[in-house]
Amino acid sequence: MTSVARRLPTVLRPPQAQNIGGFDVEKLRRDFPILKQKIRGRRLVYLDNAATSQKPQAVIDAISHYYERDNSNVHRGVHYLSERATEEFENARQTVQRFINAASASEIIFTRGTTEGINLVAQTYGRTHVGPGDEILVTALEHHSNIVPWQLLRDEKGAKLRVAPVNDSGELLLEEFEKLLSPRTNIVAVTHISNAIGTVIPLRQIIEMAHRRNVPVLVDGAQAVPHLTVDVQALDCDFYTFSSHKLYGPTGMGVLYGKSALLDAMPPYQGGGDMISSVTFEKTTYNKLPYKFEAGTPHVAGAIGLGAAIDYVNALGIENLAAHEHDLLAYATEKVSALPGIRVIGTAKEKAAVLSFMLDGVHPHDVGTILDQEGIAIRTGHHCAQPVMQRFEVPATARASFALYNTREEVDVLVEGLQRVQEVFA
Ligand code: ALA
Secondary structure, three states: OOHHHHOOOOOOOOHHHHOHHHOOHHHHHOOOHHHHOEEOOEEOEEOEOOOOOOOOHHHHHHHHHHHHHHOOOOOOOOOHHHHHHHHHHHHHHHHHHHHHOOOOHHHEEEEOOHHHHHHHHHHHHHHHHOOOOOEEEEEOOOOHHHOHHHHHHHHHHOOEEEEEOEOOOOOEOHHHHHHHOOOOEEEEEEEOEOOOOOEEOOHHHHHHHHHHOOOOEEEEOOOOOOOOOOOHHHHOOOEEEEEOHHHOOOOOOEEEEEOHHHHHHOOOOOOOOOOEEEEOOOOEEEOOOOHHHOOOOOOHHHHHHHHHHHHHHHHHOHHHHHHHHHHHHHHHHHHHHOOOOEEEEOOOOOEOOEEEEEEOOEOHHHHHHHHHHOOEEOEEEOOOOHHHHHHOOOOOEEEEEOOOOOOHHHHHHHHHHHHHHHHHOO
């Protein structure tokens, strides 16, 4: 018996709760080698998945396999390895295209992550379309990476940043959002799911409202793609960006989807190899999509690892994974809320995989440090979303965030850990 199992409290899951749609969590956990280890003598309880998720063996193998057998530069060589690396790299692009249902693989631009995707759009689309007095509309739920790139643009262009407010549950106030769409609004940039408090925003309605005024919408999907089905054509969003590392893939890898008509009309982001068609000292012409936006040697292993991560998630079925995480979130919310002196931050009706909270009289960092002694990893702090903290008038929160391999037993261990924190600070 593991040390965690020995310490299990009396509340146990109903057997079916962790086997939704044949979704066998105990079996799946064996796919993630990192979860087998002990931390400070305890079984690791990893509840920091909104920061980054762990990687299944299939992803680790795909990356090692690439470096062991196929490593070569892409789009450049005529030799065998280069052709094979190029084929695998482009296969990964097609895997991403199918995963988010983009109309064409040429609309899939590989980036370093969500942050780079947003900066790319701000620096290309934004710099050519936003002028003095124009407005960029975001929400009060944004991560810093969907605020600061727009502030840089605002300051350069003399534009304005408008912020749509949320209610006390952390739900976007749609009427206020609509009122803020003005004739000067040039772009809407919104998160799909709040990393700090887990709100899922009503994206379709937002996009419809913006499109009625011919305003394009960029979606920060970093927290969404691991937890729900994303169909960029059904959403009709103009740009959608996400990171691989929150989707069980490698770090340093991400995706920017853009509608081809918009991408075609945008100037390049960075200059260098691969993004050109021809270069003379007088004039350079640019490559076709998506390569126009992929200067330099790309993260080939990263793309292949991301492709493997998507294959892994697809094999499980994202609906099954979402149902499992939903069950976990509901269970955790109930158990944690029942503790005395708890304030849950973010109680939206539509939420995914994130439980943010405050414990009366204890700084979140102390909560995190004491839980760490028990082998429990959560994130504490402002979660790179300081305006969200300001909205709820807290300096920071403790945040447990869930992934496909988490279990109700782990939630029980978390609750026991929080009880211990309360004893220490009693
Ligand atoms: N954005 C990541 C988080 O929410 C790092 O933790």
